Amino acid sequence: MSDHDHSHGHRPPAPMVEEISDFEILEIAVRELAIEKGLFSADDHRRFTEFAESIGPLPAARLVARAWLDPEFKKRALEDGVKASLEVGVNWLDPTGFGTPSDYTDLRVLEDTPTVKHVVVCTLCSCYPRPILGHSPEWYRTPNYRRRVVRWPRQVLSEFGLQLPPEIDVRVEDSNQKCRFMVLPMRPAGTEGWTEDQLAEIVTRDCMIGVALPHPDRKVDDKRPVHPAVNPVHH
């Protein structure tokens, strides 16, 4: 056996991670015990993990773009969100056949008008229309957002850069039961003649939560600034 030099790029064997949290150990223990006891198989778990890793906001953006272009589709989306989701490739029953935990199967599309702006929150926890919109952003889950947006919505929206004039009424939707909500924002000026693909590109996740408005020049949600805590927890 010749000397094995590492100039070609292989690294010596080493642990994948340098530390592990109690919760990660707990997850491994519970998962392995559940598989051992036959509650589900490792293959079931893999398929569910793949589903959770596959969801994102693109189908919802396409729903909005298509609603902007096709009044009949918009009517269908407003009448039955779960049925309309199928038209953008989302089956709310996936992957279990009866839906996913905490997402349920009753999507409601909230249509913004020239006089009403919707914004969605779950004050109790952080319920979110995951099958069509993907995972919720971290800020959506914080008590900071959940407690404040119901009571001071315009102040919280202006922290997101969205200032609304008094002629536009703000309507907060607190999704506290099984219904899940996404916002259908107004189509912005400057998008005349655009295709569905072009329109879908500017409908970001934050637009469908209700804290941002779509803009012809903006395709991604800006990273939220992270500040050191004023009163940090000391261990």
Added chain:
Amino acid sequence: MTKRSHHAEIATGKGDPQCFSNTTSAPSKFKVGDKVRIKELPDIFYTRTQVYTRGAVGEVAVVTHESPAPEDESWDNTDHSEWFYIVRFRQKDLWPEYPDCYANDTLQTEFSERWLEAVK
């Protein structure tokens, strides 16, 4: 393999809350446009009715679906279903300091029927 749960059995192919369609013993008590007040009920074990809505008067915006109330469902008591309603409130009626210049701002959230009483 373990036997499937009761919920998996009734909801497969239908979804939840669809699996509870047509399970209430009475038609919905309220309809869109009805004025309702949120009752104060004992909630010591579990509730999804926010404290900030208790005693507030709003208007039914949507009649959504039938389902066991969360106060029952969280303890696996799913024998009885209720109709659920999205009720819309004026923000001025929920928060004392809500500014008058935004008098038309609203908030809507969902309640099972047991939490609502008619307002004349």
